[in-house]
Amino acid sequence: MNKSITTRALSLIGATALALGISTGAAAQEKVKVGFMLPYSGTYAALGNNIEEGFRLYVEEQGGKLEGLDIEYFKVDDESDPSKAPDNANRLIKRDQVDVLVGTVHSGVAMGMAKVARDTNTLLIIPNAGAGAITGPLCAPNIFRSSFSNWQPAYAMGLVAAEKFGHKTAVTVSWSYAAGDESTGGFKEGFESKGGKVLKHLSLPFPNVEFQPILTEIANLKPDAVYVFFAGGGAVKWVLDYAAAGLKDSIPLYGPGFLTDGTLEGQGKAAEGLYTTLHYADDLDIEKDRQFRAAYEKRFNHAPDVYSVQGYDAAQLLHAGLKAAKGELKNRDAIIKGMRAATIDSPRGTFTMSRAHDPIQDMYLRRVEGNLNKFVEVAVKSLEDPARGCRMK
C-alpha cells in the first residue's frame, strides 16, 4: 500500500512535468507529427537517445523535410516500464495526435505499443525491440520494424556454429523470459537443422546474475559449444565469469551481438576473440556506412552504434512511405504500401521488408578485437524472420 501511494505521487509529478515540457504549437501548414516513445531515463537511456539522434540525422540530411512536409517531434519517456506503455502511447496518439509512433527498446513496452497501435490504427515503427510476437501473432499492416527479430541473429549463429566451426553438441543459456527463449530457440533451430544437437537449455530467473551453478553444470555436461543470450550488465558478468571459470579456452562461447555490443569496456580481455552475430558490425566495407558514421560523429560528437542505425532507418522507412503517397498524409494505404515495398539503403547494407514488416537483412559474423566487434564475414545472406503466427500476406 505504501508503495502504491509513492508511485502514484511520482507519476502525478511526472505527468505534470511532461505536460508542461511539451509545447503544443498548432500551425496551419501541413506537417508530419512524429512521436518518439523511447527510454530517456534508466538503463536504456543511451539507447533511446541514439535512436532519436539517428532519426533526426536522416531528416536533417533531407533538409529537415520529408516529401515537402515539415516534421514536428513529440517525446515521451517510456521508462522501460511495460505497465505504463498503454498510457504513454495513448498520450502521444490522443493528446498530441501524432501521425507516426516511433518506439521502443524494451520488448514488453513495444508489445503494449503494438496493441495500442492496432486498436487506434496508428502507424508504428519499432526501432529496436526484437520480440517475435510483434511481427508474429500481433503483426498488423500499420506496424513496421526497422531493427531485427530475436530469431534472426540466433538462427544465423546456429548455422555458423554447426557449419563453419563444426560443433556437434551445444548448451544454451539465458534468463527465463520471452527474449531469452526466442533467442535460444532460434539458435537451436539453426544448429539442429545442420546436424548439431542442443544437449540442454539452462536458464535462471531475470535478473539474477549468480552464474556459478550454471557454469558448474556446463563443465559437467562438456558440450562442444555454449550459446548464451544476455545483455547489458548480465552480458558483462557472464563473459567475465565464463573466463574466470576456465571455460573460455575449452568450450567456445557464442551469442547474438548484444553479448558484446556496448559492453566491451567492462568485459576487457575476457571478451577478446568471442564470435557473435548481428545485423551490424564495426569495419563494415560499405560506403554508406562510412558516410553515415562520419556525418553522425560530426553532428553529435560521439560515435554511432547499432541503435543509431536503427533510428536512421526508421526515418528512411517513413520517408519511403511518404514518397509513395506523394506527400499525401491522408493516403494511408499508399504510405503503408510504399513502406512495405521499400528497399532501404541502410548503413548496415540494403534491406527490404518481409510480409510481416520485418527487415530481410544480412547477418554478419563478428569477432571481438580490442574495443571493436570486427566484421568477419556474412553469416547468412538476406535472412527473413519466419513470422510464425502472422496471417498477413
Next chain:
Amino acid sequence: MDLTTFLIQCLNSVQYGLLLFLVASGLTLIFGIMGVINLAHGSFYMIGAYLAYTLASYTGNFALSLLIGIVLSVLFGYLLEWGFFSFLYEREHLLQVLMTFGLILVFEELRSILVDDDVHGVPVPSWLEGSIPIGNNMTYPIYRLFMSGVCLAIAVAMYYLIRKTRIGMMVRAGATNREMVQSLGINISLLYRFVFAGGVALAIFAGMIASPVSSVYPGMGNSVLILSFVVVVIGGIGSVKGALVAALLIGFVETFGIVFWQQAAGALVYVLMAAILLWKPEGLFKQGT
C-alpha cells in the same frame, strides 16, 4: 550429477550465501536492531560498487581503495543518520518508507550524473588473480574464495561484537528499551549514530568487495535489496546468527533450484520464506542473538 559436481555446487552455494550475508548484515543492524525500514540499503550496495570502480581508477590499488572506501562510508553513514534518519525513529513506518524510497531515486540520479549509465568492470587485484583447478575441466577464481573468507571473518566479528562486548550489550539493550538505557547514563543517540554508520559501511563494503565479480551497472542495488530483506526476515529480525543461517539457506536453495528445477527457481526463495514464517512467525532466531 556425480559427487565432484555436487561438491562444487555446494561450494557455489556457500560462496553465494556468504556474500548474501555480507550484503544483508548491514540491514540486520539498521532494520533488525534499530527498527528503521531502510529501502535505500540496496543503494548503499550500489554506491559501494561505484566507489570501488572510481577509486580503483585513481589509486590503482585495491587494498588502498578498500581502506579509503571504508573511511568514506562510515563518514557517509554518520552524516546520513545525522541529516536524515535521526528524525525518523519516532515516526511511523510509512514516513521511513517514503524518505528511503526518495533516497533511492536521488542516489540513482546522482550515479547517472556523476558516473554514467554504462556497464563497467572492476579489475581483480593482481595478488588475487588466477584460479585453482577444480573438478575435471573447471577452475575456481581465487578472488571468490578470498571473498568468502572475508565474509566469514565479518560474520564472526559481528557476532562477537554484539554478543560478547559491552558496546554490543548497550546496542541490544537500546533495541529493547531506549529510554531505560538513556536513563542509565548512556548516550544512545550517539551510539545509534555509529550503529547506523556501521550498517551503511557494511553495505558499501559489500558492494566494493563484490564489484570485481558482480561488475558495476545501473540498478544493481534493487536486486539485492529484496533478497536482503528476505535474509533478515527468515533469520529473525535483529539476529546476526539468523542472518548467516538464512543467507546460507538461500544460497543452497537458489543454487540447487537452478540446477534441478529451473522453471521455479525464481520463486523457491519466497516459498522458503513463506514456509519458515508459517512454522516460525518470528524467523529462525530471536533478536540479539
